[in-house]
Amino acid sequence: MQFKSMILANAEVSPGYWRMRMTAPPEFAAAQPGQFVMVRVNSAIDPLLRRPFGIFDVGTYVPAHSGAQPQPYLEMLYRVVGKGTAMLSELHETDLLDILGPLGKGFDLGPLEEEKLIVGGGVGLAPLYLLAKELVRQSRVRLFAGGRTRDDILCITEFERLGVECYVATEDGSLGERGLVTEALEKRLDLDAGNASIFACGPHGMLNAVAAIAARRALSCQVSLEGYMACGMGACLGCVTPGHHHSPETPDYRCVCTDGPVFDSVDLKWGA
Ligand SMILES: Cc1cc2nc3c(=O)[nH]c(=O)nc-3n(C[C@H](O)[C@H](O)[C@H](O)COP(=O)(O)OP(=O)(O)OC[C@H]3O[C@@H](n4cnc5c(N)ncnc54)[C@H](O)[C@@H]3O)c2cc1C
Ligand code: FES
Structure with a gap:
């Protein structure tokens, strides 16, 4: 529309x-x-x-x-x-x-009984607030917010007001724990490896690391990509990203604007 x-x-x-x-x-x-x-x-x-x-x-x-x-x-x-x-x-x-x-295609909220772990890097928190608002109706929700400095940690109070338990990590230690948000996520998973699903949005490197953590622990993980887009409606193919089976011999591309921007992490090709 x-x-x-x-x-x-x-x-x-x-x-x-x-x-x-x-x-x-x-x-x-x-x-x-x-x-x-x-x-x-x-x-x-x-x-x-x-x-x-x-x-x-x-x-x-x-x-x-x-x-x-x-x-x-x-x-x-x-x-x-x-x-x-x-x-x-x-x-x-x-x-x-x-x-x-x-x-585009949004997040699948998944089974209600699972704990929901939301991971956002910087402005990657943007699509995760509406998600948290939906998830808290039925599930326990934890947010892991990361950034370089405290300035990159956005709208945490709003998430807390929803009843979300928030964990903050900054690379310079100016707010929350010093380190990467993926380290905070792993620490939490080490404490309690129960049934959980992960939802993430942020820089590609962070998503790559989150997808690897989910794969190692056999957890369901959805990621929202923020690549370049020209038309937003599947017409220009400017936004494509390699799918899980992609290789030079057998190209497998996903259109971020129409197949995504949210993907199951196992459907995409990630770096080593
Ligand atoms: C599905 C989707 C959702 C998005 N949601 C948000 C959001 O909620 N909030 C938000 O702040 N941004 C979001 N983005 C990114 C946002 O679209 C870009 O930051 C914006 O288009 C930049 O426009 P600009 O004219 O200011 O920058 P430009 O002048 O076009 O570019 C300035 C600089 O930013 C870089 N850049 C531009 N776009 C991107 C990008 N997508 N990824 C990485 N680098 C880029 C360029 O290479 C250049 O160095 C989203 C992108 C997508 C595809
Ligand atoms: S932005 Fe044009 S096809 Fe996705």
């Missing part, structure tokens, strides 16, 4: 990271955790391509004027890395955006 959305709020939540709330059509209430939107950051020719962002949250708000009915909103959490995201950060309340979505 393509729609015009009005910005309701756009605020820097940590240096270089922004959270934007905007109006959404009623159909957005059915958006699946892990789905994404393609955003046209302005109406000029440059930048021409829409930018993909995970859906951080969906909900309803009541507009200020009297007698108003609750209206749907959607939220994104984004990091300023280049031209498009810098432009987004300069937008204000009441500015309009052109949006396509919700797109």
